[in-house]
Amino acid sequence: MEWIHRHATINGIRMHYVEQGSGMPVVLCHGFPHLWFSWHRQISALAQAGYRVIAPDMRGMGQTDAPTAVEAYDIDHITADLLGLLEHLGEPRAVFAGLDFGAFAVYDLALRHPEQVIAVIGLENPAAPHNPDEPPLTEYRRMGEQHFLHIEYFREPPRADRELAAEPRRFLHKVFHTLSGACNYFEMFQHPPGTSYIDAMEEPPPLPWPWLSELELEFFVSEYSRSGFTGGLNWYRAFDLKWAQRKPFEGVQSQVPAYFLGSEHDVDLEGFHGDDPIGQMRAIFPRLRTVRMIPGAGHMVQLEASAAVNEILLDYLADIVAQDTLSAD
Numbered sequence: 001m002e003w004i005h006r007h008a009t010i011n012g013i014r015m016h017y018v019e020q021g022s023g024m025p026v027v028l029c030h031g032f033p034h035l036w037f038s039w040h041r042q043i044s045a046l047a048q049a050g051y052r053v054i055a056p057d058m059r060g061m062g063q064t065d066a067p068t069a070v071e072a073y074d075i076d077h078i079t080a081d082l083l084g085l086l087e088h089l090g091e092p093r094a095v096f097a098g099l100d101f102g103a104f105a106v107y108d109l110a111l112r113h114p115e116q117v118i119a120v121i122g123l124e125n126p127a128a129p130h131n132p133d134e135p136p137l138t139e140y141r142r143m144g145e146q147h148f149l150h151i152e153y154f155r156e157p158p159r160a161d162r163e164l165a166a167e168p169r170r171f172l173h174k175v176f177h178t179l180s181g182a183c184n185y186f187e188m189f190q191h192p193p194g195t196s197y198i199d200a201m202e203e204p205p206p207l208p209w210p211w212l213s214e215l216e217l218e219f220f221v222s223e224y225s226r227s228g229f230t231g232g233l234n235w236y237r238a239f240d241l242k243w244a245q246r247k248p249f250e251g252v253q254s255q256v257p258a259y260f261l262g263s264e265h266d267v268d269l270e271g272f273h274g275d276d277p278i279g280q281m282r283a284i285f286p287r288l289r290t291v292r293m294i295p296g297a298g299h300m301v302q303l304e305a306s307a308a309v310n311e312i313l314l315d316y317l318a319d320i321v322a323q324d325t326l327s328a329d
Contacts, residue, residue: 003043007063010084011077016063017056017085021047024118024321025091027082028055031100031125032232033175035062037219038099041306042313049314054094056085058102060231062223068230073238075108075245082109086116095320097121097313099302100268101235104242107284110256111249119257119320121313124266124299126273126281127258132250135240148191148200154236163196164229169221170198176212176220177204181265181298211304257323258285259316261309263297289323290316 003018018036020043028039036055046053057064059081060073067073082105086094095118096106103125110117131139137155144152154160164171177183178201188200207214260281262269269277282288292312297304 008088010088011080013059013065013067013081015056015059015065015081015085017054018043019052019054020044021050021052023050023052024317025052025054025089025094026317027085027094027096028053029082029096029098029102029105030055030058030061031098031102032061032235033172033220033224033229034100035220035223037216037223038302042302042310045310046313046317049317051317054085054089058105060234062227066227066231066234070234070237071241073234074241078105079109079112082106083113083116092116093118095119095121095317097123099123100125100299103127108246110254110258111252111284114254114256117256118324119259120285121259121261121316122281123261123301123309124263125268126260126277127284132247135243137240140239144193146193147189148193148195150188150197151236152193153197154233157230157233157237160197160233161228161230163198167198168224168229169217172220172224173204173207173217174198174201176217176300178202179267179299180211180304181263181296183298185267186271211300211306216303253283254285255287256285257320258288259320260288260291261294261301261312261316262291263294263299263301263305265296265298266301267299289319
């Protein structure tokens with residue numbers, strides 16, 4: 001079996017996705033600064049186990065169109081992308097797995113269209129509601145007045161767009177190291193407000209690393225050199241729009257079966273999801289069936305601990321198949 005690259009007009013944009021295999025559909029949704037390629041060690045493993053695996057370049061990144069308006073990155077657009085992808089694939093339902101922004105995309109989909117979601121698998125980012133009393137960009141702006149914070153750095157164009165596009169290889173080399181289990185993201189808080197993200201990060205060791213080759217990094221560099229970073233940054237800039245769109249769903253629970261996979265040194269679990277992130281996820285997804293944690297790894301878990309991630313995903317998918325079969329009976 002081989003990867004098949006496809007392009008299709010979905011929800012008014014040209015979307016690129018990769019698929020492999022046949023069977024129960026599994027859609028893998030990435031975050032920033034990632035691509036479909038972030039899942040390249042999972043796609044074949046899942047396909048060879050009997051699943052139809054689909055890994056799109058999410059809106060604004062990779063070879064998928066990147067609208068310039070921040071409003072084009074709200075929940076309505078992103079949810080419509082995933083629904084449109086399902087329709088294009090001819091699949092009435094799918095398992096949706098996501099990491100980072102991709103995780104929140106699949107949680108939003110499960111709350112709004114549960115009939116089209118067999119199950120959700122969240123990686124690193126639990127379905128924790130944000131502060132219901134304050135727009136997130138306001139909260140992050142206040143934090144960013146005390147020390148460097150990447151979200152505040154991203155908030156207003158065009159500085160971040162310009163600086164990251166000028167040095168895509170240096171940025172991606174640094175940020176992949178910073179987000180991994182080998183580094184401590186929070187050391188950047190020692191830098192004052194106004195510091196550039198690239199300058200705030202420590203110098204990474206030269207490649208290859210145990211989990212990333214020079215050629216693999218070059219794939220990300222090539223794609224972001226062509227596309228620029230504005231599409232990915234707009235996911236952050238739409239935080240307040242998404243916050244408002246989630247307001248009607250506060251206290252709403254989804255009966256979609258859920259699974260979670262985290263890692264010991266994930267920056268988001270450590271610093272951005274409160275004291276009880278799994279409890280908050282369970283409050284939204286009471287059918288949270290299994291939580292597994294991978295020791296040593298950070299936010300780049302699909303690459304840092306590929307074999308462990310594949311094993312856990314296959315365990316989750318086997319349980320999903322069994323549970324879905326029971327429900328059908």
